[in-house]
Amino acid sequence: MDxxxxxxxxxxxxxxxxxxLVGSIGGVLIGAIPGVGPAVAIAILLPATFSMDPxxxxxxxxxxxxxxxxxxxxxxxxxNTPGTAVNALTTYDGYPMTTRGEARRAISLAYSSxxxxxxxxxxxxxxxxxxxxxxxxxxxxxxIFLAALLGIIxxxxxHRGQTLIAAAMASFGIWLNTxxxxxVKYTKRYTFEQSWLSSGVDLIVVVLGLFALSQxxxxxxxxxxxxxxxxxxxxxxxxxxxLARHPRVASxxxxxxxxxxxxxxxxxxxxxxxxxxxxxxxxxxxxxxxHGSSEGLISAETSNNAVPAAAxxxxxALGIPGEALTAMMLSVFYVHNVIPGPGLFQxxxxxxxxxxxxxxxxxxxxxxxxxFATNQLIKVVRIPNRFxxxxxxxxxxxxxxxxxxxxxxxxxxxxxxxxxxxLKRLSLPIVPIILGMVLGGIMxxxxxxxxxxxxxxxxxIDRPIAMILFLVILLVLGLHFARVWREFRARKxxxxxxxxxxxxxxxEMHRRQTRLARARQRQLRRQRVRSVxxxxxxx
Amino acid sequence: MSEENTEFEGRRRAGQLIFAWAFVVLSLILLAFLPxxxxxxxxxxxxxxxxxxxxxxxAGMAFFGLMHLRVxxxxxxxxxxxxxxxxxxxxxxxxxEYAGWFLVYVWLVPRLGYLPVTLVxxxxxxxxxGYRRARMLWITALFAVVVVVVFKSLLQVKIPGxxxxxxxxxxxxxxxxxxx
Numbered sequence: 001m002d003x004x005x006x007x008x009x010x011x012x013x014x015x016x017x018x019x020x021l022v023g024s025i026g027g028v029l030i031g032a033i034p035g036v037g038p039a040v041a042i043a044i045l046l047p048a049t050f051s052m053d054p055x056x057x058x059x060x061x062x063x064x065x066x067x068x069x070x071x072x073x074x075x076x077x078x079x080n081t082p083g084t085a086v087n088a089l090t091t092y093d094g095y096p097m098t099t100r101g102e103a104r105r106a107i108s109l110a111y112s113s114x115x116x117x118x119x120x121x122x123x124x125x126x127x128x129x130x131x132x133x134x135x136x137x138x139x140x141x142x143x144i145f146l147a148a149l150l151g152i153i154x155x156x157x158x159h160r161g162q163t164l165i166a167a168a169m170a171s172f173g174i175w176l177n178t179x180x181x182x183x184v185k186y187t188k189r190y191t192f193e194q195s196w197l198s199s200g201v202d203l204i205v206v207v208l209g210l211f212a213l214s215q216x217x218x219x220x221x222x223x224x225x226x227x228x229x230x231x232x233x234x235x236x237x238x239x240x241x242x243l244a245r246h247p248r249v250a251s252x253x254x255x256x257x258x259x260x261x262x263x264x265x266x267x268x269x270x271x272x273x274x275x276x277x278x279x280x281x282x283x284x285x286x287x288x289x290x291h292g293s294s295e296g297l298i299s300a301e302t303s304n305n306a307v308p309a310a311a312x313x314x315x316x317a318l319g320i321p322g323e324a325l326t327a328m329m330l331s332v333f334y335v336h337n338v339i340p341g342p343g344l345f346q347x348x349x350x351x352x353x354x355x356x357x358x359x360x361x362x363x364x365x366x367x368x369x370x371x372f373a374t375n376q377l378i379k380v381v382r383i384p385n386r387f388x389x390x391x392x393x394x395x396x397x398x399x400x401x402x403x404x405x406x407x408x409x410x411x412x413x414x415x416x417x418x419x420x421x422x423l424k425r426l427s428l429p430i431v432p433i434i435l436g437m438v439l440g441g442i443m444x445x446x447x448x449x450x451x452x453x454x455x456x457x458x459x460x461i462d463r464p465i466a467m468i469l470f471l472v473i474l475l476v477l478g479l480h481f482a483r484v485w486r487e488f489r490a491r492k493x494x495x496x497x498x499x500x501x502x503x504x505x506x507x508e509m510h511r512r513q514t515r516l517a518r519a520r521q522r523q524l525r526r527q528r529v530r531s532v533x534x535x536x537x538x539x
Numbered sequence: 540m541s542e543e544n545t546e547f548e549g550r551r552r553a554g555q556l557i558f559a560w561a562f563v564v565l566s567l568i569l570l571a572f573l574p575x576x577x578x579x580x581x582x583x584x585x586x587x588x589x590x591x592x593x594x595x596x597x598a599g600m601a602f603f604g605l606m607h608l609r610v611x612x613x614x615x616x617x618x619x620x621x622x623x624x625x626x627x628x629x630x631x632x633x634x635x636e637y638a639g640w641f642l643v644y645v646w647l648v649p650r651l652g653y654l655p656v657t658l659v660x661x662x663x664x665x666x667x668x669g670y671r672r673a674r675m676l677w678i679t680a681l682f683a684v685v686v687v688v689v690f691k692s693l694l695q696v697k698i699p700g701x702x703x704x705x706x707x708x709x710x711x712x713x714x715x716x717x718x719x
Contacts, residue, residue: 174592174599175599177596178593189590217637221637386670387665389637393641394683397657398686407645414641421631425554425630451586
């Protein structure tokens with residue numbers, strides 16, 4: 001109780017209240033605009049939060065992260081365009097509901113599911129915090145190194161069908177992070193005798209380039225679309241009644257969100273996929289999924305909104321971000337000299353709980369805002385793409401230039417913007433670059449510290465958590481290679497069938513005749529064997 | 540036609556080969572520079588070597604980049620880029636124009652001031668994008684003013700005062716340097 005009270009004390013400030021309000025409403029607005037998304041907004045706002053108190057800055061960013069998915073469901077349901085990437089699954093069942101005149105029902109169901117997911121995960125994590133506080137100190141340098149390694153492996157293997165390029169991008173991120181003056185032996189790495197490279201490549205410059213500037217370029221080169229919106233009449237409270245009729249789907253989806261959110265590199269997409277599959281398999285009407293099923297919508301929206309709070313667990317407990325948004329938040333901690341990790345859970349537990357409480361309040365604020373302002377809010381969907389591009393480009397300047405007032409940073413950000421534009425056009429992964437940079441830095445420091453007391457390689461994993469993490473890494477790699485092998489065999493089989501399939505009708509008939517004749521021969525042989533085994537019938 | 544319509548495992552087909560080749564060439568160049576650009580310290584463990592992590596990075600880039608190139612070549616059934624690839628690469632270069640707009644904006648702000656440059660930049664870019672109606676241009680100008688007021692005047696982000704502000708009379712000078 002004392003802990004909760006001291007956490008409330010941290011939050012009971014006018015600037016934190018304002019940050020909560022700005023973060024929640026700003027996040028919803030940003031989420032509702034297709035093509036912007038929380039990553040762009042957080043990247044732009046990041047340097048502005050450096051001058052704020054850690055709790056204020058983090059509340060704004062958390063607000064944007066936690067509430068953008070609420071807003072993202074609006075265009076997903078109304079115009080079949082997800083506001084944020086994670087709302088893609090919402091379009092499957094949300095838009096068909098709109099086409100049959102149930103837009104209000106779909107939106108209210110999305111709000112209530114998102115609210116349930118958000119609140120469920122925060123309550124789980126507040127209850128779970130004492131356990132984490134006990135487990136977190138068991139993580140030394142070796143364990144954190146292995147957890148970061150596991151995170152990078154999970155990020156790479158999560159990119160199904162693009163694992164190789166994702167691994168290459170993660171390596172690129174690791175290399176980028178090493179540029180500049182190395183802090184232990186004070187040697188230069190990949191500076192090419194250029195003084196502007198000595199201080200290295202700043203993570204925020206890369207983030208702003210890859211997320212904000214690249215998105216500005218995408219929007220500036222795209223076409224404006226005409227959007228027709230349906231006016232929503234009536235109240236949005238009916239969703240809660242409908243949600244209450246599906247407690248099992250909602251709670252399982254929220255649990256998937258919490259679990260997947262806590263694992264670095266996994267996140268919303270896997271949680272959604274698993275909860276949607278579960279809901280479909282256990283539904284009495286699985287055929288409705290993808291055609292306006294309320295259970296489908298509940299599972300998608302509940303699971304994705306349960307992730308943000310859970311994603312803070314590896315960040316706060318171990319200092320390991322699981323995805324790009326938490327990686328950006330990590331820099332806010334570092335700027336204020338608040339080092340996330342086991343020490344934070346031991347010494348600043350009230351700060352951790354305050355962040356969770358902020359998320360809790362945020363969900364309530366967002367819901368109240370949406371219940372009364374949805375009809376006004378949906379107008380933001382009409383903002384033309386190229387105008388948005390101009391806006392993002394203008395705002396990106398604030399993000400990059402205010403960091404160090406460096407023109408070099410701006411040139412680098414522009415270069416990464418062009419790289420991000422190319423990667424987005426080719427649908428190649430960007431997130432592994434950011435995680436490679438962040439986790440690469442963590443791995444370098446922790447491996448050096450962890451190996452200092454290691455005499456034999458096995459000593460590295462002689463502690464229980466290190467051993468568990470090592471086994472999990474082996475398991476993830478084993479499962480990944482097994483899947484790759486299965487896909488390879490399936491592809492070879494397909495190629496074999498394609499190369500042996502005939503294009504001549506007569507020979508196809510001949511092959512078919514031979515196949516049928518052989519099958520008939522086999523059948524006759526089996527019958528003969530059976531009759532011999534049974535023996536003669538004397539009756 | 541600037542793009543190939545056919546999909547490459549759900550992705551754009553054109554340009555994949557050029558990107559894969561460019562990535563491999565870059566990583567091999569970086570790998571070749573590894574001994575020159577990093578240091579190997581005697582009597583230091585492998586994992587503590589300054590060369591170790593850059594080595595992991597560039598070796599990973601080269602290895603996975605080559606594997607990716609191999610997959611792309613096999614899936615496309617060709618090693619050399621075709622016309623569609625080069626047309627896609629031209630689309631990539633088109634954004635250099637907007638990167639240029641951004642850098643000119645960056646160059647002008649410390650000289651002419653955040654508020655005037657943002658105002659001109661936003662309106663000029665909107666004009667360039669084809670918004671010619673007065674209403675749209677007014678909205679753009681209002682957006683520019685709001686950005687400056689929110690970030691520079693209220694949030695006090697670190698953007699230096701312009702050189703031209705030095706020519707303003709006393710009180711106005713410090714007011715503009717501080718807020719715009």
